[in-house]
Amino acid sequence: MKKVRKISFTTAASVIVVSGTLIVASMAQAKPPRSETQIAQERAALMTAVAKGDDLWHSAKLGNNGLACANCHPDGSASNVHTWPKFQTNLGKVGTLREMINWCIAVPMQGRILEYDSEEMIAMEAYATYTHRGVAIAPAKDEQHGAVPVKSGPGYPRH
């Protein structure tokens, strides 16, 4: 906490030294808006994670019985990613999407669970969440959960 305050003080001080009275204007100059290139790079990084997650959803490597998530969840269906955290009966508590992903790896797929903040886990979450963007939250009660309509291709821009 203390350290952070010290840094910001030094930064502010140097700004004052450089530009005299026009403090506000020079601060804006010191932090330019993100460039188109940077935005494109960040977006590409997300899509890379989504694509990696797509591959993992379709991979038998997470489990030990040949199954992949997509066997039972085509297009990420019935994962209801946008409804978490919530009480989930199999977890027996209010849990997160990542906990449920691990539960499905461990139980129907008899596999080894992932670290919660591993690159794989984040990618799995990225794929499923990306395909559910803009979907209204309407969790089913006792019915089979449904799927999100995907018009064409993998459901996201993939190259």
Place this chain on the structure above:
Amino acid sequence: MKKFSRRQFLGMTTKAGAATMFAGIFAPSASSMLGLGGVAEAATKKIKPFNFAVLTDAHLYDIADHKFDHILEKAVADVNSIKPRPDFVLYAGDLGQSGKKAELVKGKKILDKLKMPYKIIPGEHDYYLDMGKAWRKLFGDEHWSFNHNGVHFIGMNSILVPDFWTLKKLTPKERMHMMEELECHNCGAWGVGEKQLNWLARDVKRVSPDTPVVIMTHSPLWDYYPRWNFQTYDAPEIREILRKFDKVISIHGHVHQVVYNEINNMRSCGLLSTSWPWPYPPVELEYPHIKQRRADPGDFEDGLGGHDIAVNADFDAIVHWREFSDLLPDNIKKGLKV
């Protein structure tokens, strides 16, 4: 159509002991299966009531002692316990998962424990490693028909896609792997193709319109959700060829769920798998009350099962989805009259 000798045919789908019984039941119309023409028995109008069982979508892996082996075994035992005993069993495809011969051999071994003869068609999971070679060697022709107690039964291969692999230079394994994905976006829509359409037209030409017809395909004969190949692209042509009949009952695998639809004279029933249940696709159903409830992923038998279909003298068929767990809505617990 490939012609089989009678002996080949009898040997194909039945274990030795059942062969005689099979011959006994189907003998009058065996020629129909052999494509010799001039076969179609006129409808007796009065059907001799009977029941038959249906199993599908076992998705067996080439892994020893796999949970799906046990579920198929349980379904076979369940069918053997049905009273009155079904006259025969139909199997609607996806016996294996990755098209490997070992999967199909394992599946045949389990199906051979059925106490009655069975007829089978291929699903995409049985097929795209070697384009059905191993499957045909084990089970024979991909399409067939026979008459039983006054009902005309038809089975067809509905999972034929145009070649998407040659240009992409895919290996058979890569091709199979793509087809294994339900939402495969490189594979395209599938159907029965022109050859089988011609065969079907010939097959039913001499069958009189008051003959009850049951047709089994792997995929639905209506546009349910094409993205997951819950469709057959030439289903409109199939329905047209069968339009002359008073009533056609279509049963199909692939959807791994209870689903029902009607188009003109055709009533379609989606079947339970013995592997995993699929979520309902995001489409509005005409018969939304004919659905199963949510499956518990912690119970490996939830949402799975077999079927018993009873046919009465008026060709009212009662379809019983025999779910291992009780996930059926009340209105179809005692069967659905189609």
